[in-house]
Amino acid sequence: MAHSKPDSDRIVFSVPGKQDQDWSAYVEDFRHSAHEAVDWIASYLADTRQYPVLPDRKPGALIDALPAQAPEHGEPFDAMLRDFQQQIIPAVTHWNHPGFLAYFGTTGSTPAILGEMLSAALNTNGLHWDTSPAVAELEHVALAWLRQWIGLPEEFFGIIYDTASTSSMHALIAAREMIAPEARQEGSSPNFTVYTSEQSHSSIEKGAIAIGLGHRNVRKIGTDSAFCMRADLLEEAIRRDLDAGKRPLCVVATFGTTSTTSIDPLAEIASIAETFDMWMHVDAAYGGAAAILPEYHQQFAAASRAHSVVVNAHKWLLTPIDCSAFYTRRPDVLRRALSLVPEYLRSSEDPRAIHLMDYGVPLGHRFRSLKLWFVLRYFGRDGVERILRSHIALARQFAAWIDGDSAWERVAPVPFSVVCFRFKGSDADNEEILNRVNAGGKVFLSHTKLNGRYVLRMAIGNLGTGLRDIEQAWHILKEAAAEID
Amino acid sequence: MAHSKPDSDRIVFSVPGKQDQDWSAYVEDFRHSAHEAVDWIASYLADTRQYPVLPDRKPGALIDALPAQAPEHGEPFDAMLRDFQQQIIPAVTHWNHPGFLAYFGTTGSTPAILGEMLSAALNTNGLHWDTSPAVAELEHVALAWLRQWIGLPEEFFGIIYDTASTSSMHALIAAREMIAPEARQEGSSPNFTVYTSEQSHSSIEKGAIAIGLGHRNVRKIGTDSAFCMRADLLEEAIRRDLDAGKRPLCVVATFGTTSTTSIDPLAEIASIAETFDMWMHVDAAYGGAAAILPEYHQQFAAASRAHSVVVNAHKWLLTPIDCSAFYTRRPDVLRRALSLVPEYLRSSEDPRAIHLMDYGVPLGHRFRSLKLWFVLRYFGRDGVERILRSHIALARQFAAWIDGDSAWERVAPVPFSVVCFRFKGSDADNEEILNRVNAGGKVFLSHTKLNGRYVLRMAIGNLGTGLRDIEQAWHILKEAAAEID
Numbered sequence: 001m002a003h004s005k006p007d008s009d010r011i012v013f014s015v016p017g018k019q020d021q022d023w024s025a026y027v028e029d030f031r032h033s034a035h036e037a038v039d040w041i042a043s044y045l046a047d048t049r050q051y052p053v054l055p056d057r058k059p060g061a062l063i064d065a066l067p068a069q070a071p072e073h074g075e076p077f078d079a080m081l082r083d084f085q086q087q088i089i090p091a092v093t094h095w096n097h098p099g100f101l102a103y104f105g106t107t108g109s110t111p112a113i114l115g116e117m118l119s120a121a122l123n124t125n126g127l128h129w130d131t132s133p134a135v136a137e138l139e140h141v142a143l144a145w146l147r148q149w150i151g152l153p154e155e156f157f158g159i160i161y162d163t164a165s166t167s168s169m170h171a172l173i174a175a176r177e178m179i180a181p182e183a184r185q186e187g188s189s190p191n192f193t194v195y196t197s198e199q200s201h202s203s204i205e206k207g208a209i210a211i212g213l214g215h216r217n218v219r220k221i222g223t224d225s226a227f228c229m230r231a232d233l234l235e236e237a238i239r240r241d242l243d244a245g246k247r248p249l250c251v252v253a254t255f256g257t258t259s260t261t262s263i264d265p266l267a268e269i270a271s272i273a274e275t276f277d278m279w280m281h282v283d284a285a286y287g288g289a290a291a292i293l294p295e296y297h298q299q300f301a302a303a304s305r306a307h308s309v310v311v312n313a314h315k316w317l318l319t320p321i322d323c324s325a326f327y328t329r330r331p332d333v334l335r336r337a338l339s340l341v342p343e344y345l346r347s348s349e350d351p352r353a354i355h356l357m358d359y360g361v362p363l364g365h366r367f368r369s370l371k372l373w374f375v376l377r378y379f380g381r382d383g384v385e386r387i388l389r390s391h392i393a394l395a396r397q398f399a400a401w402i403d404g405d406s407a408w409e410r411v412a413p414v415p416f417s418v419v420c421f422r423f424k425g426s427d428a429d430n431e432e433i434l435n436r437v438n439a440g441g442k443v444f445l446s447h448t449k450l451n452g453r454y455v456l457r458m459a460i461g462n463l464g465t466g467l468r469d470i471e472q473a474w475h476i477l478k479e480a481a482a483e484i485d
Numbered sequence: 486m487a488h489s490k491p492d493s494d495r496i497v498f499s500v501p502g503k504q505d506q507d508w509s510a511y512v513e514d515f516r517h518s519a520h521e522a523v524d525w526i527a528s529y530l531a532d533t534r535q536y537p538v539l540p541d542r543k544p545g546a547l548i549d550a551l552p553a554q555a556p557e558h559g560e561p562f563d564a565m566l567r568d569f570q571q572q573i574i575p576a577v578t579h580w581n582h583p584g585f586l587a588y589f590g591t592t593g594s595t596p597a598i599l600g601e602m603l604s605a606a607l608n609t610n611g612l613h614w615d616t617s618p619a620v621a622e623l624e625h626v627a628l629a630w631l632r633q634w635i636g637l638p639e640e641f642f643g644i645i646y647d648t649a650s651t652s653s654m655h656a657l658i659a660a661r662e663m664i665a666p667e668a669r670q671e672g673s674s675p676n677f678t679v680y681t682s683e684q685s686h687s688s689i690e691k692g693a694i695a696i697g698l699g700h701r702n703v704r705k706i707g708t709d710s711a712f713c714m715r716a717d718l719l720e721e722a723i724r725r726d727l728d729a730g731k732r733p734l735c736v737v738a739t740f741g742t743t744s745t746t747s748i749d750p751l752a753e754i755a756s757i758a759e760t761f762d763m764w765m766h767v768d769a770a771y772g773g774a775a776a777i778l779p780e781y782h783q784q785f786a787a788a789s790r791a792h793s794v795v796v797n798a799h800k801w802l803l804t805p806i807d808c809s810a811f812y813t814r815r816p817d818v819l820r821r822a823l824s825l826v827p828e829y830l831r832s833s834e835d836p837r838a839i840h841l842m843d844y845g846v847p848l849g850h851r852f853r854s855l856k857l858w859f860v861l862r863y864f865g866r867d868g869v870e871r872i873l874r875s876h877i878a879l880a881r882q883f884a885a886w887i888d889g890d891s892a893w894e895r896v897a898p899v900p901f902s903v904v905c906f907r908f909k910g911s912d913a914d915n916e917e918i919l920n921r922v923n924a925g926g927k928v929f930l931s932h933t934k935l936n937g938r939y940v941l942r943m944a945i946g947n948l949g950t951g952l953r954d955i956e957q958a959w960h961i962l963k964e965a966a967a968e969i970d
Contacts, residue, residue: 046509
């Protein structure tokens with residue numbers, strides 16, 4: 001077989017459903033089905049409200065409905081697309097639905113979908129610069145654009161990780177490297193401590209556990225009546241730990257906490273971090289998008305004094321998961337913590353060559369910046385600003401309805417687009433209301449606990465969400481309350 | 486504005502390039518451009534060889550070519566797609582090119598591209614079961630299918646992470662939890678040790694550093710002449726550490742190392758892990774795909790005795806990055822290490838409800854299983870087997886040419902589809918040959934170091950790679966060698 005004339009267009013498998021075994025049949029099979037998929041996506045986006053937001057499924061139902069074994073022989077695209085619609089879709093929670101008002105509302109916007117299509121087709125992987133200059137450099141460009149919008153100075157280096165959990169874990173790793181550089185060689189010490197508020201996201205604790213700091217070394221600082229971290233208690237806790245011989249590494253402040261979207265006092269916390277020479281990380285996974293708006297600039301300004309900041313484009317910035325933008329003004333420390341270059345990954349030493357693998361645990365690096373670049377270009381700054389402001393206005397409108405109805409109460413300020421509220425009844429009443437509302441399929445809300453009480457949350461962040469969705473939610477909530485009364 | 490009739494189809498931004506401000510214009514704008522993108526992708530896949538594999542770009546060139554600021558106003562899709570082709574593509578390293586023979590060859594296959602399109606459009610996020618039953622359950626199904634193909638028993642629980650680096654980091658976290666469960670609360674101890682071979686991937690060391698074990702506590706065990714871990718040296722190292730009061734946590738064996746794709750003696754290593762009560766992790770990121778083939782079953786069999794195994798679908802399994810399949814038969818330990826459920830994430834307590842967030846650092850969970858499910862269905866077991874065997878046959882063919890030419894030498898066995906070889910000259914000669922070959926744009930090979938010498942690698946793993954690509958590579962290599970002689 002050596003040096004035989006290659007049969008250049010032959011493929012070693014048959015195109016499913018056909019007997020064709022050439023490359024062009026493989027490509028044309030895709031072209032045909034991908035056009036169909038585009039039309040399906042367009043009709044899905046055109047009327048997502050036709051689907052219940054939450055699926056009416058029992059755990060295990062989809063597993064039971066699908067074959068227990070993979071097929072021996074290839075199956076045609078038609079069968080896959082049919083099963084996608086008939087089996088998968090009824091088990092999907094529709095995050096792209098205008099009635100999705102749970103957790104944080106998000107959007108898989110059209111330019112981002114286009115970006116993901118192209119990124120999957122290229123399958124280019126930015127381990128280091130040479131393995132894909134486009135991945136390294138477009139990530140730099142798109143993150144620089146976003147950085148300017150949210151007002152962080154140029155010294156902040158940006159990298160995209162999958163989630164805010166991963167971003168915050170990297171912040172903690174960098175914090176340890178800055179304060180205790182011996183840990184990279186020697187291992188962590190049970191003596192290190194980390195500070196964050198009682199209202200901060202669970203990923204801070206999880207990150208601390210994962211990197212070996214220990215759950216008991218995470219100090220959850222108390223908050224004020226508006227659920228914002230109390231700087232005085234933070235300072236007290238740090239002093240107490242220093243007196244006990246502990247080594248404070250990092251304080252994590254939140255710009256938009258998960259339950260109420262409260263804003264920690266960034267400037268005061270930055271001063272404390274500076275006084276005690278600690279790393280400061282700002283979790284702006286949700287709220288960071290609002291920092292684009294001039295009306296939030298002042299509140300976000302002290303984020304520039306932090307060592308790292310995370311903003312999730314896949315939360316309130318129109319980008320489908322995953323796209324977590326992590327910024328640090330100490331990339332040298334992050335790199336010192338995590339860079340390892342084996343011979344098989346040795347590459348360009350040009351100082352302008354960005355090697356993303358040096359700044360994180362994952363070696364492979366997906367071309368996520370393409371979708372973000374498309375989003376920023378398609379909507380432009382004014383489009384993004386209008387969308388964010390419309391969500392904030394809708395939240396304020398809903399808050400006004402709650403405030404104006406004596407059967408309901410609002411339980412937290414509304415700094416962004418999330419409203420925390422409750423029916424003036426028992427916790428069980430509120431849980432029952434939530435279950436009834438969500439079972440209807442028109443809207444999906446989630447809950448939290450504040451001051452020990454069960455609280456409902458409405459989170460607005462989907463591009464399609466309009467006044468009619470909020471009105472409908474309010475109507476359904478009142479109906480459910482009337483039914484249980 | 487309260488209770489005003491909602492103008493239901495209005496959007497708050499204009500569709501770029503048009504004055505339309507209604508939802509249907511937004512959707513139709515996508516439909517039109519997505520069809521164009523599909524045609525571009527089809528033409529790209531039809532003739533990827535028209536592009537140079539490696540871009541001819543200087544570091545910083547793309548950054549300099551793109552605007553330094555994001556646009557104030559939205560831009561039409563046409564402009565974005567034009568810039569994608571004119572600016573981005575010339576800076577892309579084409580991993581989906583049949584001439585891509587570097588690192589590990591990969592494929593962004595057509596069913597997977599389709600899966601990514603649909604996944605981005607749904608933007609559904611499987612934090613816990615309720616947030617998307619389809620994400621939790623299709624991941625279970627697709628990973629069970631793959632598990633059966635590679636012969637792991639049913640007790641192995643599967644989850645998809647982004648990369649093998651992340652998968653292996655989770656293995657180390659679980660290992661620590663099993664051996665030293667107090668570490669979750671108290672923090673890591675500099676007393677823990679981890680074992681892997683000199684030939685294992687750098688991500689093992691990086692994971693150990695990240696989770697606070699300390700670089701100096703990673704023992705790199707020597708290998709035999711075929712670059713496989715020496716079990717006798719492993720056992721010696723463990724005994725030495727035990728004598729010194731260390732606590733061995735984990736041994737990481739590799740099924741297909743990065744430089745030479747050598748296979749560590751899994752059964753012997755499993756016996757040692759059992760003797761010393763350690764976690765055993767198998768890094769089969771690349772080689773695991775071959776375990777689908779009956780001819781590899783025996784060599785892979787002892788992976789069933791490991792506590793965890795990683796197989797990257799985005800390496801040799803036709804799936805674009807990212808899709809790293811992680812299996813563990815101790816999901817209880819992984820869960821105990823990392824589960825944290827704040828009130829705002831409390832969800833179904835049905836025992837069949839799989840909450841993926843309990844098994845990892847990232848909270849958000851992308852619908853990656855859709856593309857994998859499509860890949861397994863589209864190619865079927867026999868299609869995948871044929872593709873893998875064709876790559877292995879091409880590698881053997883190339884190895885035979887090297888073996889038959891006295892000016893060249895092969896420097897490692899070829900257990901899979903990677904050939905390590907060198908021109909019988911100096912290291913500088915080989916580096917110069919590689920530079921010349923890669924500058925030509927037809928093929929892209931990478932290098933490594935073995936026994937202190939500079940070695941060239943040819944890695945075959947792209948669906949489109951055929952005999953003509955290997956012949957061409959061989960021809961170009963010989964030409965380059967003749968030029969420098």
